[in-house]
């Protein structure tokens with residue numbers, strides 16, 4: 414069966430983009446199924462770095478076709494900016510990218526709503542309007558991308574959204590954002606100006622993918638964020654507004670569960686998170702600060718410093734089980750070089766008991782104390798292009814410990830940003 418899913422198993426930023434770019438060499442299609450421009454996938458290819466927010470990471474492979482599925486929320490201006498930036502570098506995007514007509518649109522009004530509700534501060538969101546767009550979808554007042562196909566639905570949808578938001582704004586006595594100075598007509602004009610560029614991209618992507626499945630073509634479903642940011646299964650309310658786990662592929666692309674046969678879970682060799690919320694294995698500031706600098710842990714979307722911590726196998730176990738991971742990829746193993754002592758959290762102490770699983774609820778997590786195992790560190794660099802047996806022994810033991818504790822295969826490790834830095838675990 415042809416669908417392979419790649420999902421993050423922590424709080425996002427696990428390095429999924431790079432893994433998808435590598436795996437896309439053997440795929441016909443790469444499809445995003447959830448999230449929006451809150452994601453930030455950084456890819457280093459041939460000495461060049463590309464940061465993608467919306468467009469699937471498969472776009473850098475010339476033979477791969479890319480899909481933004483119905484479960485994605487799309488800021489059309491961001492999308493066109495990204496298309497233009499890639500095309501300026503000679504990457505052919507428009508002929509290889511199709512966008513679901515059913516995907517919902519993120520409008521500037523959603524961003525304004527987000528700051529009005531203060532969710533940007535309380536949750537530490539990426540301020541991309543993601544939550545309000547999903548809210549509108551579930552409340553059945555959203556604007557689907559298919560509205561671009563004709564002028565009237567676009568105009569009506571924007572007028573309706575403006576009216577609702579403006580009433581809320583006035584009730585709160587908030588000023589009109591500078592960007593809204595042109596009024597609703599100004600906003601409609603901006604949307605009408607990009608209509609012609611978007612229309613050729615809009616398709617029934619579910620139909621396209623169902624046909625591809627029938628033909629036995631290989632589809633890579635690209636997750637954004639990570640299991641602990643899932644709106645139901647993550648550290649609610651400190652989560653994103655979509656379902657980030659593998660089950661979401663079926664809804665977000667319209668593919669049946671029976672079409673999926675491989676689920677690749679991506680986890681860093683340590684843990685990071687951005688935004689607010691519980692983080693049991695967070696490092697103390699004195700350790701975190703130099704670690705963050707060395708690891709380059711700053712948000713690809715917002716530039717915010719990421720919070721850093723030790724590998725948490727209790728939460729990773731949950732993610733592996735929730736996703737049905739068939740094989741893990743451990744990324745950024747090279748960053749741990751020289752860390753002494755090196756710690757892994759293998760269980761929690763909760764109400765006087767040792768526990769090895771957790772529901773990831775902040776109500777539980779605020780009561781747990783992580784139980785750490787100290788493991789041997791290594792000083793030798795882990796060079797890209799080497800094979801597994803040539804990696805330093807403690808580094809191999811670290812990876813084996815993860816596989817053993819989670820009872821899940823680790824198939825690959827990554828030791829650097831380039832494509833060549835993926836090493837198959839022997």
Ligand code: IMP
Nearest residue numbers: 425451452453537538539652653687688
């Ligand atoms: P939102 O997705 O912008 O609504 O933000 C909700 C939460 O998810 C915040 O804590 C964000 O920092 C986090 N988040 C959203 N996208 C990403 C991502 O791609 N990587 C890491 N965290 C993310």
